[in-house]
Amino acid sequence: MSKRDYLGHLELMVMLVLIRLGEKAYGIPIAHEIETKGGREISLGSIYATLDRLETKGLVSSELGEPTPERGGRAKKYFSVTAKGVREVRETERVLKQLWPRLRQLEGSRV
């Protein structure tokens, strides 16, 4: 069996948010989306650390935007999911779907 890394919880959430936001996704909208849909606040530091890991794995790519005065002259960094990233999300979805029915059985026996 080949050794491979599965996506972590936050990694998967960030990947799904990136797919949802499409192009021009950067730190603030990603954090806002996770907060709105996930119901919990994630620091920008954690999000960028996760994006950094995903980029190292080749699952996301990034490009620099234009600097704006609102940002103190600093550029945005836009992220998007690569083809490899989409495959990885699909694979994670497939594995989770296979594992899900067993959880339902457990819930049924305990409730």
Next chain:
Amino acid sequence: MRSSRPPAVATWLLEHFRSGPRNDYITGDLMEAYQRGCSRAWYWKQVLAAIMVNFRQEIMAHPVLALRAIAVGMSTWFLYRYGVAPRLLTPIARRFLQPSGFPFSPWALTWWIVSLTVSAASGWIIARLHRPHRIGMVLVFAAFSFILQLQRLPWIWFHGANALTNTRFLPYLLYDLAALILPSLAILFGGLSGQQKEYAKS
């Protein structure tokens, strides 16, 4: 009234206590969010979280370097404490000053200055020896030093409790609090000095 400028100290901390190219994007994102109405408390929370995340990442990614930074820092300290101080500095200091156990005597203050200079030097050396990861490694040693100083907590408690009823204990309490915090701050100061010289060259 809320200022339109984000907290300058927080921005300074973010720019100096995080390593790597991500810094600029996070600072820009935080400034943008602040301009859109996020609070100062939120800004501070995000800055401290970003520094902590970076600190943890550095340790997890480079555990051997972190251990080396601690070894370098401790070696500097041991060299001073058991080499330079007893053989060179103490005899010189005895010529000019009267040894005293009072926390704020000229004798004690002189040793404070020397010890903090050594702490700053250890931070500077660590920064110079770990150039690609200098901030993370300087933070590692500053945190290690702080943890070592936590042994003073019982004394802080003792002197604090007594200072409430007798002001005679107040200097000792101040001494303990300074000994808890200042060495780590001196290490950070030394580490940043090493970094700033690097920036000036580039």
